[in-house]
Amino acid sequence: MVPSPPRGPIVDPFGRRIRYVRVSVTDRCNFRCVYCMPAAGIDVRPRAEMLTYDEIVRLAGVLAEMGVDKIRLTGGEPTVRRDFVKLVERLSPVPGLRTLTMTTNGWNLAEIARPLRDAGMTRLNVSIDSLRPDRFRTLSRVGELGAVLRGIDTLVDMGWTPFKLNVVMVQGVNDDEAGEFVSRFADVDCEVRFIEWIPFGVEGWRLVPWRDVRARIEERHRLEPLDGADGPAARFAVVGRRARVGRIAALSHQFCSACDRVRVTSDGSLKTCLAYEPRMVSLRDVMRATHDDDALEAAIRAGIAHKPLSHACDEEGEGRFEGAMVRIGG
Ligand code: SAM
Ligand code: SF4
Numbered sequence: 001m002v003p004s005p006p007r008g009p010i011v012d013p014f015g016r017r018i019r020y021v022r023v024s025v026t027d028r029c030n031f032r033c034v035y036c037m038p039a040a041g042i043d044v045r046p047r048a049e050m051l052t053y054d055e056i057v058r059l060a061g062v063l064a065e066m067g068v069d070k071i072r073l074t075g076g077e078p079t080v081r082r083d084f085v086k087l088v089e090r091l092s093p094v095p096g097l098r099t100l101t102m103t104t105n106g107w108n109l110a111e112i113a114r115p116l117r118d119a120g121m122t123r124l125n126v127s128i129d130s131l132r133p134d135r136f137r138t139l140s141r142v143g144e145l146g147a148v149l150r151g152i153d154t155l156v157d158m159g160w161t162p163f164k165l166n167v168v169m170v171q172g173v174n175d176d177e178a179g180e181f182v183s184r185f186a187d188v189d190c191e192v193r194f195i196e197w198i199p200f201g202v203e204g205w206r207l208v209p210w211r212d213v214r215a216r217i218e219e220r221h222r223l224e225p226l227d228g229a230d231g232p233a234a235r236f237a238v239v240g241r242r243a244r245v246g247r248i249a250a251l252s253h254q255f256c257s258a259c260d261r262v263r264v265t266s267d268g269s270l271k272t273c274l275a276y277e278p279r280m281v282s283l284r285d286v287m288r289a290t291h292d293d294d295a296l297e298a299a300i301r302a303g304i305a306h307k308p309l310s311h312a313c314d315e316e317g318e319g320r321f322e323g324a325m326v327r328i329g330g
Helices: 053-065 084-091 109-119 133-140 145-158 178-185 210-218 253-258 283-289 293-304
Strands: 020-024 070-074 099-104 123-127 163-169 190-196 223-225 233-238 244-248 261-264 269-271
Touching: 020 053, 053 084, 053 283, 053 293, 070 084, 084 099, 084 109, 109 123, 109 145, 123 145, 133 145, 145 163, 163 178, 178 190, 178 210, 190 210, 210 223, 210 244, 269 283, 269 293, 283 293
Parallel strands: 020 070, 020 261, 070 099, 099 123, 123 163, 163 190, 190 244
Antiparallel strands: 223 233, 233 244, 261 269
16 A cells, blocks of 8 residues: 655645646756747846755655655756756655656757666656758757657667657648658657647747647548546557557646646746746745745645636637746746
């Protein structure tokens, strides 16, 4: 029998139990993806404002005591932070954490995959928006497709599967590639996830409707819905092949009612919804003011009390999300 967590569970005002926390370890990134980072870049936070590794490990410990069993490290690009593998080494033994995962742009995955797995990371998501070098460059502004593909090949060679691939669909740029993506990875134990872009400050772009993505895929493959919800993802089997397909529909409200996650920004603010919220609690300030973990628990509960029932953005992008994804931690 699994022992119950030593602190009470985190439950929001609408009765949703929080078990999954995304922790941004940096707002810095070596890519400049058009949907995530403003063209001029962002003013990165001074290092002194960011959570230290000691603070991240302390916070993870208290969250796990409150029943959080999954932490995703994200950013910015988590792997650009110095000694990132050491952070993974320190987090993986935290009692109660079953899943320690990360989202990466894959730029150095070929080199870092083995050390990460040895350090105790359980799973990976790799972002890859196009299979064509020129488009990949257009979307990431600076990234090199070859490096990301080498990273994915390394995961396959290591047998570090299943993994997930994140593909943000951008109308007029890569929305004709959905079928190619599925074909390319069809025989790998992975999930290719097509993500609706979230309109962070971007004008003039429109959502790529799922029916269009699906139609592209079904020109080549047959999809069959898989039972069981996986957060905001609807999942499909690719009939006769190993890969799965996921649809991540952040804009439609369908999944808000089952939302079990919150975010911690790189400066330690508790962000309870991707959409803008004015009242973020600074867990960093609490940790720097006291060594008392009961105070940290109280601050987490105070922040969770502000988690909204759903975000206020519609599928046309009305009610835009505030800020930039690179700052929040996707
Ligand atoms: N740098 C890492 C990466 O790119 O995988 C981790 C951070 S990134 C912010 C996390 C995920 O958010 C990526 O898969 C990225 O494609 C996604 N993302 C960024 N901006 C987005 C947006 N405006 N809409 C939807 N997804 C977005
Ligand atoms: Fe960087 Fe990831 Fe944002 Fe691209 S999506 S700019 S890789 S943080």
